[in-house]
Amino acid sequence: MGGIGIWQLVIVLLIVFLLFGTKRLKGLGGDVGEAIQGFRKSMGGTADNTVEQQPQVLNNQPVQQTQTDRQA
Numbered sequence: 001m002g003g004i005g006i007w008q009l010v011i012v013l014l015i016v017f018l019l020f021g022t023k024r025l026k027g028l029g030g031d032v033g034e035a036i037q038g039f040r041k042s043m044g045g046t047a048d049n050t051v052e053q054q055p056q057v058l059n060n061q062p063v064q065q066t067q068t069d070r071q072a
Contacts, residue, residue: 017025 020028
């Protein structure tokens, strides 16, 4: 009787996707990830930043990325 089942969880997740949309949830996930990295860094742990950024290409021409687009 108690607890949440898998079907109730699926229905709740479906409603969340419909209400907020995937773009807002994606942005929220990125914000949560940055917050966790900042927390780890402040606690003295190491944050893994081993992912190398590939240059963006649009119509076979490199896209200039300004410094304000990236966060340190």
